[in-house]
Amino acid sequence: MKFDENIPIYIQIMNYIKERIITEELKKGEKLPSVRELAEQMKVNPNTVQRAYQELERENVAHSQRGLGRYITEDEEKIKMLKSEMASEFINTFIKGMSKLGYTTEEIIDILSKKLEGKC
């Protein structure tokens, strides 16, 4: 995985895992790789992965079972929420970018619906 080193790496690891949960590459209730496995796979410090996992637990995206490892939440509502959170992030970035280019709300809606209909 490519990192943007300007953003804290643990946040990027969290987003990577969330993305994979949303796309169901990681199924609900599935076991997460161990800290060391993921650290090696991503070539990052194990403490960074540890921190990402702790934050995911704090957000109730994952939970750990003593001696067994960490598992992804089974809560479908939670997963839906993750999806809408991530979607709104994409949209925000898009809107910000368009506004910066000088597009008004109407123009954005217009250009977007044309694009979605395949007209441009």
Next chain:
Amino acid sequence: MESILKASNLTKSYFRKKGLNNLDLEIPLGRIVGLLGPNGSGKTTFIKIAAGILRHTSGEIKIDGQDSGVYTKSVVAYLPDVNFLYKWMKIKHAVKFYKDMFKDFDENKCKELLVFMDLDENDKVTTLSKGMMEKLNLSLTLARKAKLYILDEPLGGVDPTAREKILNAIIDNCREDSSMIVTTHLVNDIERLFDDVAFISEGKIVLQGNAEELRIEKGKSIDELYREVFK
């Protein structure tokens, strides 16, 4: 937190020139610390003092609570940035040499590391390329069960695939009961490995902190920060 190394007011003078100038640095146990600085900033001087190869002029350095001496040498595994093996040696002789030299050397682990690094123990050390030599030295160093590993420029002269292997070997070998100091000026390739970083310039630590906190605080990568500090 328990610290494995603590330097206070550490100074090293080379006649009128100061290699280290009142350097303060503390390294907690279980961390990978990047010691970053341009050529001639004092990185290697500091490391050699920590490894017990050079004596400091004034100030203090404690490793695992002790002054440098026989004990500290026994708990510090140092990877120098220059070759130190005899020309007649084959890799297997180098392994035996380490086994004789260091009580905490784990021969089996070293052999595993050599396999991982694609090195053949029947090769002569003089026939190795710079990158292979680097991989051999790193295997020897990491096969010790030390409390403090000091890796001086572990990525110098190494191609991208070997670089990946070296990074993996480092990740694999960091343990909670030991710390690592890694010096480099190739910050970009290795910054993801660091818990903490310390920037050294003219024999002093000019900036230090947790790598992630620094990214949050400055909104920059450690590599960019490096360029800013040393421009």
